[in-house]
Amino acid sequence: MPERRPFVRLPTDVYPVNYGLCLKPDLIDFTFEGKLEAVVEVTQATTQIVMNCADIDIITASFAPEGGEEINATGFNYQNEDEKVTLSFPSALQKGSGTLKIDFVGELNDKMKGFYRSKYTTAAGDIRYAAVTQFEATDARRAFPCWDEPAIKATFDIALIVPKDRVALSNMNVIDRKPYPEDENLVEVKFATTPIMSTYLVAFVIGEYDYVESQSSDGVTVRVYTPVGKAEQGKFALEVATKTLPFYKDYFSVPYPLPKIDLIAIADFAAGAMENWGLVTYRETALLIDPKNSCSSSRQWVALVVGHELAHQWFGNLVTMEWWTHLWLNEGFASWIEYLCVDHCFPEYDIWTQFVSADYTRALDLDALEINLPIEVNVGHPSEVDEIFDAISYSKGASVIRMLHNYIGDEDFRKGMNAYLLKFQHKNASTEDLWDCLEQASGKPIAAVMGSWTKQMGFPIIVVDQEQQGDDRILKLSQKKFCASGPHNGEDCPSWMVPISVCTSEDPKCTKLNVLLDRPETTITLSGVASDQWIKINPGTVGFYRIQYSSSMLESLLPGVRDLSLQPVDRLGLQNDLFSLSRAGMISTVEVLKLMEAFVNEPNYTVWSDLSCNLGVLSSLLSHTDFHEEIQEFIRDLFTPIGLELGWDSKPGEGHLDALLRGLVLGKLGKAGHKPTLEEARRRFKEHVEGKQVLPADLRSPVYLTVLKHGDSATLDTMLKLHKQADMQEEKNRIERVLGAISAPDLIQKVLNFALSEEVRPQDTVSVIGGVAGSSKQGRKAAWKFVKDNWEELYNRYQGGFLISRLIKVTRKTKEDSFFESHPAPAAERTVQQCCENILLNAAWLKRDADDIHQYLLQRKAPPV
Numbered sequence: 001m002p003e004r005r006p007f008v009r010l011p012t013d014v015y016p017v018n019y020g021l022c023l024k025p026d027l028i029d030f031t032f033e034g035k036l037e038a039v040v041e042v043t044q045a046t047t048q049i050v051m052n053c054a055d056i057d058i059i060t061a062s063f064a065p066e067g068g069e070e071i072n073a074t075g076f077n078y079q080n081e082d083e084k085v086t087l088s089f090p091s092a093l094q095k096g097s098g099t100l101k102i103d104f105v106g107e108l109n110d111k112m113k114g115f116y117r118s119k120y121t122t123a124a125g126d127i128r129y130a131a132v133t134q135f136e137a138t139d140a141r142r143a144f145p146c147w148d149e150p151a152i153k154a155t156f157d158i159a160l161i162v163p164k165d166r167v168a169l170s171n172m173n174v175i176d177r178k179p180y181p182e183d184e185n186l187v188e189v190k191f192a193t194t195p196i197m198s199t200y201l202v203a204f205v206i207g208e209y210d211y212v213e214s215q216s217s218d219g220v221t222v223r224v225y226t227p228v229g230k231a232e233q234g235k236f237a238l239e240v241a242t243k244t245l246p247f248y249k250d251y252f253s254v255p256y257p258l259p260k261i262d263l264i265a266i267a268d269f270a271a272g273a274m275e276n277w278g279l280v281t282y283r284e285t286a287l288l289i290d291p292k293n294s295c296s297s298s299r300q301w302v303a304l305v306v307g308h309e310l311a312h313q314w315f316g317n318l319v320t321m322e323w324w325t326h327l328w329l330n331e332g333f334a335s336w337i338e339y340l341c342v343d344h345c346f347p348e349y350d351i352w353t354q355f356v357s358a359d360y361t362r363a364l365d366l367d368a369l370e371i372n373l374p375i376e377v378n379v380g381h382p383s384e385v386d387e388i389f390d391a392i393s394y395s396k397g398a399s400v401i402r403m404l405h406n407y408i409g410d411e412d413f414r415k416g417m418n419a420y421l422l423k424f425q426h427k428n429a430s431t432e433d434l435w436d437c438l439e440q441a442s443g444k445p446i447a448a449v450m451g452s453w454t455k456q457m458g459f460p461i462i463v464v465d466q467e468q469q470g471d472d473r474i475l476k477l478s479q480k481k482f483c484a485s486g487p488h489n490g491e492d493c494p495s496w497m498v499p500i501s502v503c504t505s506e507d508p509k510c511t512k513l514n515v516l517l518d519r520p521e522t523t524i525t526l527s528g529v530a531s532d533q534w535i536k537i538n539p540g541t542v543g544f545y546r547i548q549y550s551s552s553m554l555e556s557l558l559p560g561v562r563d564l565s566l567q568p569v570d571r572l573g574l575q576n577d578l579f580s581l582s583r584a585g586m587i588s589t590v591e592v593l594k595l596m597e598a599f600v601n602e603p604n605y606t607v608w609s610d611l612s613c614n615l616g617v618l619s620s621l622l623s624h625t626d627f628h629e630e631i632q633e634f635i636r637d638l639f640t641p642i643g644l645e646l647g648w649d650s651k652p653g654e655g656h657l658d659a660l661l662r663g664l665v666l667g668k669l670g671k672a673g674h675k676p677t678l679e680e681a682r683r684r685f686k687e688h689v690e691g692k693q694v695l696p697a698d699l700r701s702p703v704y705l706t707v708l709k710h711g712d713s714a715t716l717d718t719m720l721k722l723h724k725q726a727d728m729q730e731e732k733n734r735i736e737r738v739l740g741a742i743s744a745p746d747l748i749q750k751v752l753n754f755a756l757s758e759e760v761r762p763q764d765t766v767s768v769i770g771g772v773a774g775s776s777k778q779g780r781k782a783a784w785k786f787v788k789d790n791w792e793e794l795y796n797r798y799q800g801g802f803l804i805s806r807l808i809k810v811t812r813k814t815k816e817d818s819f820f821e822s823h824p825a826p827a828a829e830r831t832v833q834q835c836c837e838n839i840l841l842n843a844a845w846l847k848r849d850a851d852d853i854h855q856y857l858l859q860r861k862a863p864p865v
Contacts, residue, residue: 006380007082007380007381007382008082009149010050010051010052010084010147010149010152011050012043013042013043013044013046014040014041014042014043014046014049014050014093014100015040015041015043015147015152015154016038016039016040016041016146016147016152016154017038017039017040017041017097017154017155018038018039018154018155018156018157018193019036019038019144019146019154019155019156019157020036020037020038020039020157021034021035021036021037021144021156021157021158021159022034022035022158022159022160022161022188023115023143023144023158023159023160023161023204024160024161024162024186025108025115025131025160025162025206026108027108027117027128027129027130027131027163027166027206030107030108030109030110030117030129031105031106031107031108032105032106032107032108032115032131032143033103033104033105034056034102034103034104034105034106034143034144035101035102035103036100036101036102036103036104036144036145037099037100037101038099038100038101038102038154039097039098039099040097040098040099040100041096041097042065042093042094042095042096042097042098043095044095045092045093045094045095046092046093047088047089047090047091047092047093048086048087048088048089049063049086049087049089049093049100050084050085050086050087051084051085051087051141051145051146051147051148052083052084052085052138052140052141052145052146052147052148052149053078053083053084053085053141053145053146054080054083054114054139054141054142055106055107055109055114055142056104056105056106056141056142056143056144056145057104057105057106058076058085058087058102058103058104058145059103059104059105060072060073060101060102060103061073061076061087061100061101061102061103062100062101063089063093063098063099063100063101064098064099064101065093065094065096065097065098066096066097066098066099068098070101071089071090071091071093072089072090073087073088073089074088074089074090075087075088076088083138083141083148083382085145087102102145104144104145106142106143106144108129108131109142110268111797111798112134112268112269112270112762112763113134113139113142113270114133114134114135114139114140114141114142114143115131115132115133115142115143115204116131116132116133116134116268117129117130117131117132117268118130118131118132118207118266118267118268118269119267119268120207120208120227120267122208122228123228123229128208129207130205130206130207130208130266130267131204131205131206131207132204132205132206132207132266132281133202133203133204133205133276133281134269134270134271134274134281135199135200135201135202135203135276136200136201136274137200137324137327137382137385138200138382138385139200140199140200140202141199143202146199147199148199148200149198149199149323150198150199150200150320150321150322150323150324150428151198151320151322151323151428152198152199153196153197153198153320153426153427153428154196154197155193155194155195155196155197156171156193156194156197156202157190157191157193157194158170158171158172158190158191158194158202158204159188159189159190159191160188160189160191160204160206161180161186161187161188161189162186162187162189162206163185163186163187163206164179164185164186164187165208166206166207166208167205167206167207167208167209167225168189168204168205168206169203169204169205169206169225169262169264169279170191170202170203170204170205170278170279171191171194171197171201171202171203171258171276171277171278171279172191172192172193172194172258172259172260172278173191173192173221173259173260174189174190174191174192175190175191175192176188176189176190177189177190192259194277194278195257195258195277195426196426197277197317197320197426198320201275201276201277201317201320202276203274203276203277203279203281204279205225205264205266205279205281208227208228209225209226209227209228209264210225210226210227210228210229210230210231210234211223211224211225211226211231211234211262212224212226212231212232212234212235212238213238214238214239214242215242216241216242216243216245216246216256217242217246218245218246218249218255218256220245220256220258220259220260220261221259221260221261222238222241222242222245222260222261222262222263223238223260223261223262223263224237224238224241224262224263224264224265224287225262225263225264225265226265226287226288227265227267227284230288230290232290232291233288233289233290233728234263234265234287234288235289236289236294236299236302237263237287237288237289237302237306238263240302240303240306240307240345241261241263241306241310243344243345244306244307244310244341244345245261245310247341247344247345248310248311248313248314248341251337251340251414251417252314252414252417252418252421253414253418254314254318254418254421254422254425256313256314257318258277258278258313260278261278261279261280261310261313262278262279262280263280263282263287263306263309264279264280264281264282264287265282265283265284265287265288266281266282266283266284267284267729267761268761268762268763269281269282269283269284269763270763270798270803271283272286272305273286273287273305273308273309274309275308275309275310275312275313275316275317275334277313277317278313280309280310282305282309283729283763284729284730285298285301285729285730285733286301286302286305287302287305287306288302288728288729288730289302290728290730292697293697293728293730293731294697294728294730295659295663295697295698295700295701295730295734296656296659296660296663296697296698297660297663298697298730299656300342300346300349300351300354300656300660303342303345303346303349304338304339304342304351305338307337307338307339307340307341307342307345308334308335308337308338309334310341311333311334311337311338311341312330312334314421315330315333315334315337315421316330316334318421318425318426319420319421319424319425319427319428319429320427320428320429321428321429321430322428322429322430323379324379324382324384324385325376325377325378325379325430326376326429326430326431327379327385327393328375328376328377328392328393328397328431328454329397329431329434331393331394331397332375332393332394332396332397332398332400332401333397333398333401335359335394335395335397335398336397336398336399336401336402336405339351339352339355339398346656348655348656348657349656349657350568350604350605350606350657352569353568353569353572353604353606353607354606354609355398355402356541356569356572356573356606356610357572357606357609357610357613358395359394359395359398359399360395360399360402360541360544361576361610362395363392363395363396363398363399363544364399364459364544364546364576364580365484365580366392366395366396366834367392367396367457367458367459368458368459368482368483368484368580368584369484369834369837369838370483370484370485370837371830371833371834371837372392372457372458372830372834373392373457373830374392374454374455374456374457375392375393375396375397375400375453375454376431376454376455383826396544399544400450400453400454400544402542403453403499403542403543403544404438404446404449404450406499406540406542407444407449407499408438408441408442408444408446409442412438412441412442413438413441413442415441416434416437416438416439416440416441416442417437417438419437419440419441420433420434420437420438423437431450431454432447435447435450445497448497449497449499449516452495452496452497453496453497453544456494456496458481458482458483458494459481459482459496459544459545459546460479460480460481460482460495460496460498460545460546461479461480461481461482461487461545461546461547461548462477462478462479462498462500462517462537462538462545462546462547462548463477463478463479463480463547463548464476464477464537464547464548464549464550464553465550465553466535466550466552466553468531471527471528471529471530472525472526472527472528472529473525473526473529473533473535474523474524474525474526475502475523475524475525475526475535476521476523477500477517477521477522477523477524477537478520478521478522479495479496479498479517479520479521479545480493480495480520481493481494482545482546482584483584484580484583484584484837484841485584485585485841485844486584486585486586487584487586493520495519495520496517496545497516497517497518498516498517498518498543498545499514499515499516499517499543500514500515500516500517500537500538500543501513501514501515501537501538501539501540501542501543502514502524502526502535502536502537502539503535503536503539504526504529504533504534504535504536505533505534505535505536505560505565506529506533508536508539508560508565508566508567508570509539509567511539512526513526534553534556534557534559534560535553536557536560536566536570537549538570538573539567539570540567540569540570541569541570541572541573546577546580546581547577548577548581548586554578557574558595558598561574561575561595561598561599562598562600562601563601564601564602564603568604568606568607569606571599571602571604571607572604572606572607572610574595575592575595575596575599575607575610575611575614576610576614578591578592578595579592579614579617582845582849583841583845585844585845585848588849588852589618589845589849589852589853590849590852590853590856592614593634593853593856593857596611596615596638597638599611599638600638600641602642604657605657605658605660605661605664608642608661608664608665609660609664611638612639612664612668615631615634615635615638615668618631619631619632619635619672620774621842621845621846622846622850622853623776623777624777624846625846625850625854627853627854627857627858630854630857630858631853631857632672632673633857633861634857634860635668635672636669636672636673636674639665639668639669639672639674640669640674642661642665643665643666643669643674643677646658646661646662646665646666647662648662648666648680648684648699650662650696650698659698660698662698662699663698663699663701663702664702666681666699666702666703666706667701667702667705667706670702670703670705670706670709671705671706671709671741673709673710677706678706678710681702681703681706681707682706682707684699684703685703685704685707688703689718689722700731700734701734701737701738704719704734704735704738705738705741708738708739708741708742709741709742709743709775711742712744712747713744713746713747715742716739716742716747716750716751719735719738719739720739720754722735723735723736723759724759729761732764733764733767736755736760736764736767736768736771737767737768737770737771738771739751739754739768739771739772740768740769740770740771740772740773740774740775740779740783741771741775742775743775743776743778745778745782748772748778748779748782749782749786751768751771751772752768752769752772752782752783752786754768755768755769755772755786756790756793756794762797762798763803765794765797766803766806766807766810769783769786769787769807769810769811770783770806770807770810770811772786773810773811774810780811783810783811784811784812786811787807787808787811787812788819791819791823794807795823795825804825804828805825805828805831808825808828808831808832808835809831809834809835812832812835812836820832
């Protein structure tokens with residue numbers, strides 16, 4: 001790997017105060033013309049101005065000091081590697097204020113970054129293009145020359161020259177719209193001046209859209225823009241947004257500072273969504289909900305993403321991180337508070353339990369790897385930024401903020417947040433600034449505690465033992481670093497400041513004791529705990545650590561799983577910890593299988609979802625053995641009772657979580673080859689395809705998956721036909737994600753070729769290939785070979801952005817491969833190494849436990865002697 005050039009931030013001798021920017025995109029030739037008139041401040045005399053600029057050609061540039069003569073630049077020196085341009089002037093620009101004028105041209109690229117083009121089809125079937133933006137982290141410089149660093153804030157006056165039949169949007173409201181003198185088909189649209197803000201949050205969209213509109217209770221105009229003819233599908237997001245703005249205003253005690261906010265669905269979009277101030281952009285599937293064709297999990301996803309992006313309007317946009325090093329705080333915070341917001345809007349989602357399964361356990365798994373980064377990473381060159389948009393920034397970030405919020409308490413947390421937002425509004429802040437404000441509000445050692453979680457990798461495993469003395473329960477607690485390969489036994493073991501809480505069977509909902517474990521081990525006494533009571537560490541599964549109980553303590557917790565007296569989130573946490581300990585070789589996998597069988601009365605969707613996930617990992621691990629069928633049988637046995645209880649059709653009075661559980665269970669049974677489920681799925685699929693009885697949206701994924709997994713080429717052709725006919729992106733994605741379940745080698749190849757076809761949007765190719773890789777041993781091999789064979793095209797398509805990391809993560813499953821030695825992918829380097837590490841861990845696990853698992857699965861079925 002070549003050494004990276006040392007990275008240097010922009011010089012500070014000239015900085016922008018206001019950008020006057022006029023852009024004229026050409027939606028036929030895919031180019032744009034731009035005029036920049038920036039009011040700048042020269043802080044010390046200089047003969048050059050250094051700015052960021054990428055894929056832009058400057059035609060002329062000049063500088064006019066306030067009240068002085070205009071000076072033309074004599075040279076433009078592009079440093080393409082560094083994405084900078086140096087404008088040289090024949091004489092020194094003197095200290096003081098002035099106007100920098102630049103005329104330039106650029107390209108509307110198809111890389112989903114900068115100022116780019118997005119393809120859509122009109123109702124009449126014509127293909128057209130919209131011009132849209134995605135600037136985070138460092139792509140504003142592809143739309144106009146600028147000081148493209150988050151700390152260099154300025155105000156923006158934006159004008160767009162566009163075809164008069166198109167919608168033109170930007171961060172602010174339109175203040176003027178007039179005919180463009182040189183062409184009667186064009187209009188010039190002017191927007192109000194923005195507040196002082198970072199370049200990565202600037203946005204504009206030019207295209208054809210419909211919208212629905214509402215007012216939030218605090219007087220902000222909210223609009224959701226949808227593809228033409230689909231305004232109806234914007235209503236759900238509109239409802240969430242109008243409820244959410246007042247919720248945040250109240251939570252932060254700071255009003256939303258702009259007059260309007262637009263949420264808009266963009267056809268080609270690499271991320272899920274982007275929080276541009278006042279004009280939030282989304283993938284269609286993260287914003288649009290159709291009452292008939294959207295499933296419950298899509299509604300929940302839309303609610304979370306809307307909550308996440310709107311939180312950024314305060315936390316990120318009003319107060320911005322000083323540099324990308326603090327990205328984790330921006331994203332971790334929004335990833336935590338999106339749940340708070342959804343819980344406020346939809347208490348029936350039980351969303352905090354889902355957080356534990358979706359974010360917390362995912363972060364623990366990734367964070368246990370050797371090859372890793374702490375949450376807070378020193379970022380130099382912006383090309384390194386893509387690499388930190390991962391589950392560590394988002395999910396571990398959100399998990400430690402949840403732990404912090406719990407440690408401080410809601411009231412002091414809000415007090416500290418409010419102080420932080422008021423102190424730094426319209427400015428930039430670092431992680432430490434937030435800790436200071438929270439420390440002042442709570443009187444607790446926040447910086448010291450949090451530093452141990454953000455500045456070092458990994459997390460501890462808390463080892464617990466107990467003894468009874470009269471009416472007292474003595475607990476021995478110790479901590480050491482948890483590694484996926486087993487506990488860290490080296491000399492220099494890192495340690496954490498761990499907020500620990502304890503509850504007992506007397507009141508499993510209520511914390512009996514809180515302590516801060518700030519050393520390797522400690523002993524605590526719980527008084528008034530009878531010997532027949534069980535003890536649970538980390539109630540609510542809030543602390544970011546794993547727990548290893550002594551076998552007697554674990555034994556006493558099992559009845560709490562069976563009789564459901566342990567809280568759902570704690571039943572989930574207990575099972576997830578044990579599963580992870582078995583993977584690390586600290587207990588036998590058989591112990592986990594025994595625990596899993598105790599979940600036979602489990603009613604909670606999220607608990608089942610986590611169990612299902614872990615069984616999927618096990619099933620995939622055992623696909624290399626000759627007893628793969630036995631684990632399928634175990635899965636069928638475990639899921640059959642709940643499957644029978646739920647049945648296929650929703651009953652009156654059921655809610656969101658019942659719908660999610662039914663889909664999960666039927667999909668699990670169908671995939672594992674449960675005969676009655678498979679037959680019913682085929683029957684309903686046939687009726688659906690023939691148009692006799694349309695499948696409810698919540699049953700589509702499990703049914704599609706089941707019939708494909710046990711299907712032939714006719715089944716695949718039918719699915720591809722449904723894909724072509726689908727009018728809704730959600731339905732297309734639903735099909736794309738399950739196509740990989742098909743099992744014949746020639747059909748697997750057909751699915752992989754389909755992934756790169758015109759039928760699949762570029763951002764969704766990854767999920768088709770991932771579906772193939774995740775479904776079977778043959779699929780994994782074929783997918784990885786396909787990625788290697790098509791590497792050039794895939795790499796160019798994503799330009800080494802974060803989608804390439806995702807692609808590697810889902811396909812790379814074999815060790816013996818030197819592919820990346822000759823195909824470097826800098827943004828995905830760490831992902832590649834983590835994949836190798838996971839492969840080795842799985843091999844060791846299989847070697848260690850395969851025989852025991854096999855024996856257990858056989859004797860489970862043996863008739864009692």
